[in-house]
Amino acid sequence: MTSHSPLSKPLARRALALPLGVAVVSALAFLPGTASAQPDAPAAPAAAGSGVLAAAADGSSMSYVVNVRTGQGGWASKYVKKAIAKAGGKVVISYDRIGVIVVHSANADFAKTIRKVKGVQSAGATRTAPLSAQTSDDIDESRPLSAKEAKAAKSAAGRAAGDQDELEPLQWDLPAMKADQAHKVSLGSPKVTVGVLDSGVDDTHPDIAPNFDKRASASCLGGVPTQKDNAWRPVAKESDHGMHVAGTIAAAKNGTGVTGVAPGVKVASLKVAEPATGLYYTEAVVCGFMWAADHGVDVTNSSYYTDPWLFNCRTDEDQKALVDAVGRATRYAERKGAVNVAAAGNAETDLAQDEIVDESSPNDTTPVKRTIKTADCFDIPSQLPGVVTVSSTGAKNIKSSFSNYGKGVVDITAPGGDSTAFQKPQPPATSGLILSTLPGNKFGYKAGTSMASPHAAGVAALIKSSHPKASSARVKALLYRQADAMTCTDPYDIDGDGKIDAVCEGGKNKNGFYGVGMADALDAVRR
Numbered sequence: 001m002t003s004h005s006p007l008s009k010p011l012a013r014r015a016l017a018l019p020l021g022v023a024v025v026s027a028l029a030f031l032p033g034t035a036s037a038q039p040d041a042p043a044a045p046a047a048a049g050s051g052v053l054a055a056a057a058d059g060s061s062m063s064y065v066v067n068v069r070t071g072q073g074g075w076a077s078k079y080v081k082k083a084i085a086k087a088g089g090k091v092v093i094s095y096d097r098i099g100v101i102v103v104h105s106a107n108a109d110f111a112k113t114i115r116k117v118k119g120v121q122s123a124g125a126t127r128t129a130p131l132s133a134q135t136s137d138d139i140d141e142s143r144p145l146s147a148k149e150a151k152a153a154k155s156a157a158g159r160a161a162g163d164q165d166e167l168e169p170l171q172w173d174l175p176a177m178k179a180d181q182a183h184k185v186s187l188g189s190p191k192v193t194v195g196v197l198d199s200g201v202d203d204t205h206p207d208i209a210p211n212f213d214k215r216a217s218a219s220c221l222g223g224v225p226t227q228k229d230n231a232w233r234p235v236a237k238e239s240d241h242g243m244h245v246a247g248t249i250a251a252a253k254n255g256t257g258v259t260g261v262a263p264g265v266k267v268a269s270l271k272v273a274e275p276a277t278g279l280y281y282t283e284a285v286v287c288g289f290m291w292a293a294d295h296g297v298d299v300t301n302s303s304y305y306t307d308p309w310l311f312n313c314r315t316d317e318d319q320k321a322l323v324d325a326v327g328r329a330t331r332y333a334e335r336k337g338a339v340n341v342a343a344a345g346n347a348e349t350d351l352a353q354d355e356i357v358d359e360s361s362p363n364d365t366t367p368v369k370r371t372i373k374t375a376d377c378f379d380i381p382s383q384l385p386g387v388v389t390v391s392s393t394g395a396k397n398i399k400s401s402f403s404n405y406g407k408g409v410v411d412i413t414a415p416g417g418d419s420t421a422f423q424k425p426q427p428p429a430t431s432g433l434i435l436s437t438l439p440g441n442k443f444g445y446k447a448g449t450s451m452a453s454p455h456a457a458g459v460a461a462l463i464k465s466s467h468p469k470a471s472s473a474r475v476k477a478l479l480y481r482q483a484d485a486m487t488c489t490d491p492y493d494i495d496g497d498g499k500i501d502a503v504c505e506g507g508k509n510k511n512g513f514y515g516v517g518m519a520d521a522l523d524a525v526r527r
Helices: 052-056 072-086 110-114 147-159 241-250 282-294 317-335 449-466 472-482 521-526
Strands: 062-068 089-095 100-105 120-125 193-198 266-271 299-302 339-343 355-358 370-373 388-393 412-415 434-438 442-446
Touching (some): 062 072, 062 110, 062 282, 062 317, 072 110, 072 120, 100 317, 110 120, 193 241, 193 282, 241 266, 241 434, 241 449, 266 282, 282 299, 282 317, 299 449, 317 339, 388 449, 412 449, 449 472, 449 521, 472 521
Parallel strands (some): 193 266, 299 339, 388 412
Antiparallel strands (some): 062 120, 089 100, 355 370
């Protein structure tokens, strides 16, 4: 697909890295009966191989998920765990309620062997690289807020009679979904928590600290939850992605900084991205959803795709296991009352077409060009059943240049920003990107469906605040029903070069660009 903008990047979730000229082993903690964990010795360093078997052939450990039958007294899990040991595997943690077991093994034939065991429904490697440090250029950079912008915003906020936070005049995204009007009615309930499955949240930031839910926060790296030493926080030089997402959802309305969509609700950090690489592996993602579900989280936000595969195909035995494991975790969270919200992706791709060329997977070793069939292959968690899939709009209220789309795939839309060259906001806002919190008491701009998803998650949190007894299904139904319908942008020529850049299919009430329409924060608090 032709790229028309330096904002475009063929990764499904990460916020877009923006040129300045354009924009911008630990202590274990878990619920008894929910999961059992065993500490695992560090893996020996190894060079990355070109595939699962090659990577493990030198004796390095690989990580696997083994999905077993549930119920009937847990016989399958007990039986399979014995078989895992016999096959040269070591159980790291077992999520018995959903029948997902995380295993490390240096046996190159481990998955092939364990799939033959009675009670095993699927099993596969969660990565193509061994359990050793990797490097990646996927860590996002934010364009920091300039002193000039901050001064202008504070002046505008002062003229607004003190009812705005200092930087809120730069947040064109809030009025785009009527969040500024909603805040005059309700800021949301502190009894509602949104879990941010991401790279970590700095809870010392003055815009996050008032709304941070420490009890519901944990690091899930490696698939094992821990709260020791504030493990949910980002470390030095780690991606600030999760912090930006958290501020969009629930930055406090406290007279300073920025304002979140739901500034009265709580936000929790579920750290699922590896600090050195920025990659989101299945075992960590499963852990994040399970921890959120068992700690009363009402809404989850997933602004990522589960690495290393952009699309996971059920026709591949390894990838099928990843779909099964994450799918079991999202369904469990939904049964426990959580609304799961996820970003549609940044590759400006029609996800509803029959076939898609993927040239970026696996992204932890050497990518191999492949053509996937969308009937069999899924971007997870966004394309899993029950997950709310969010596309992105810019300051002119049309689909962002980079946003994925697809009739029957996109459920709803929300502001995610775009290049100012394509969609310029009304003053006093100066950037077409999304302004939010960054670690170290800072603020900065990002763009992507990663930024759109937390806007929709914030609206879901406002709905849950207004309807505290509503089930997850009821909250989703209200989210869709209250959305402001948007017609297809036709023709869609985002760069004005006379060529159609994307085709939107569907009518005003449901189409490939915007789903049911723009998430409506005002209706969320008054209906």
